[in-house]
Amino acid sequence: MRVEFLLSGFFGVIGLLGVAFPRHFTDFIVAGSHVISAHRGADVNASARWQSMRVTCALIVAFSIWIVVGGAQREPRDVVPAAWEVVGPAVVSGVLTIVGLSVLLFRRRLIALAAQRLRINGGEIYVGSLAERHARAVVLVFAAWVLLLAGLSLAFAIVRFSGG
Structure with missing residues (x-):
């Protein structure tokens, strides 16, 4: 099992x-772009079309499946994994879990900050409760x-530990 399983799993779920x-999903991308920057959000908002989003994401899923199948065919059999191939992904999984849980723990503050950024950068698009919701x-x-990503990394470590 290789890193392409992690990446293709992540992008497959997004797709x-x-x-x-x-x-x-299009609303999420536009809102996320407005949280980052006013200029970037305006560019994304002008080009966001949900019909093309479905086609683009279907292509992402197809590409992820192609990566997984190609990686599985090239995977060597019965190879003893090195220690870093098990410990590394487990540590990465632990760090990502801490980050994800921290975001959930401080979600009220982060939501207030993101809503403030949406109101500032989004102009007339995000007002009132719409900014809070997005x-x-x-x-x-x-x-x-x-x-x-933490779960995929942990799955990678477990599969490598079991000899897969």
């Missing part, structure tokens, strides 16, 4: 979310993605 919920989505989805 599936984009295919299943293209409008929400900020909550940005913070919680970020925490979920970090915890997803």
Whole structure:
């Protein structure tokens, strides 16, 4: 098992979310861009089309599947893993878990900060409770993605430890 399993698993989940919920996913990307910067959010907002998001995410899922299949075919069999191949991903998983849980622990403050940034950078798009709702989505989805990466990294370590 290699790093491509982690990356393709992460991007596969992102792609599936984009295919299943293209409008929400597009809103999330636009809101996240507005949290980062006013100029960047305006560029993303001008080009955001949820119909194309579904097609793009379907291509991401197909590419992730292709990476997993290609990696599985090249994987050597019955090789004893080095210690760093087990300990490294386990440590990374622990650090990512701490980051994800910290985001969840301080989510109220982070949501307030993200909502403030949305109001400032989003102009007339994000006002009132709309900014709060989108900020909550940005913070919680970020925490979920970090915890997803932690789980994939831990799965990588477990599979390597078991000799796979």
